Amino acid sequence: MKNSVLFGTLAMAGLSAAAASAATLDDVKARGNLNCGVVTGLAGFGAPDANGVWEGFDVDVCRAVAAAIFGDENAVEFVPTTGETRFTALSSGEIDLLARNTTWTFSRDVELKFDFIGVNYYDGQGFLVPTALGVTSAKDLDGATVCIQTGTSTELNLADFFRANNITYQPVAVQTNAEGQQQYLAGACDAYTTDASGLAATRATFEAPDDHVLLPEIISKEPLGPLVRHGDSDWADLNRWVLNALIAAEELGITSANVAEMAAAPTNNPEVNRILGTEGEYGAMLGLEPNWAVAAISAGGNYGEIFERNIGENTPIGLARGLNAQWTDGGLLYTPPFR
Structure with a gap:
């Protein structure tokens, strides 16, 4: 009964947000910042530091999206959510993106009307x-x-x-x-x-x-990933390809340290060029500047850098890459091609 009431409430909230969701990017740009739902506090994944600055594995996804849109990783408002409030916050339009240890399931995708933009952590x-x-x-x-x-x-x-x-x-x-x-x-x-x-x-x-x-x-099986509302495929695409860019950057050797140099002129790798905006009109397809991925990677690094800095084996949390290694290293991380 409890789940039925929850699903019904979320369905109504989703309907009320449907009209606005069709132009989420326009709304975000007009507001001047991304509203990103995060966990209330989980070391390594999402929590404010001693100065009140949010940091963590999921927080860095929010910052990458903000950087891709605005060229500024700090153009984001973090909205703490619990397991019970997160979906209402997203359905109602209070937040534009939810990035907090949320499992991709059938009912959340189909019944609650959310688009998971990918998996950023394979868990259990x-x-x-x-x-x-x-x-x-x-x-x-x-x-x-x-x-x-x-x-x-x-x-x-x-x-x-x-x-x-x-x-x-x-x-x-x-x-x-x-x-x-x-x-x-x-x-x-x-x-x-x-x-x-x-x-x-x-x-x-x-x-x-x-x-x-x-x-x-x-x-x-707990495939965790960021999610957005149904009803705005363009917004889902933007967030999906920011995450893909972070994952692909690690595979292709693009880091926060070398991204500016690699983007200064076309390389001999066409896929690198397409990601970094020196070839093709991929930014324009997303409604972004040509250097959108450069900005996203510069914000906190590629997927591997984000993982190691926040939750990797050299942190107090000490997580091994395991399933979250690149496919070339025996893991499950694999992005569609940029072409």
């Missing part, structure tokens, strides 16, 4: 438990209390996993990652479950991270 749902609990497998959590964020796909995954393994659990509902972390550390739940990347990010902020362990089971 996991479990975090205190080492002192003595648990080595999620299948040992029979009768456990589990902290879980409401309004997320993890709720259903959790129910499916426990039912499939004929074990029981008691959910402890939380609204945000910060609340989940607080409840977990206070002992209100035996385990905390969400995307494995989010658990690693949360664990990295603990005073004693070694006192907590990620269990080996990954119980779902």
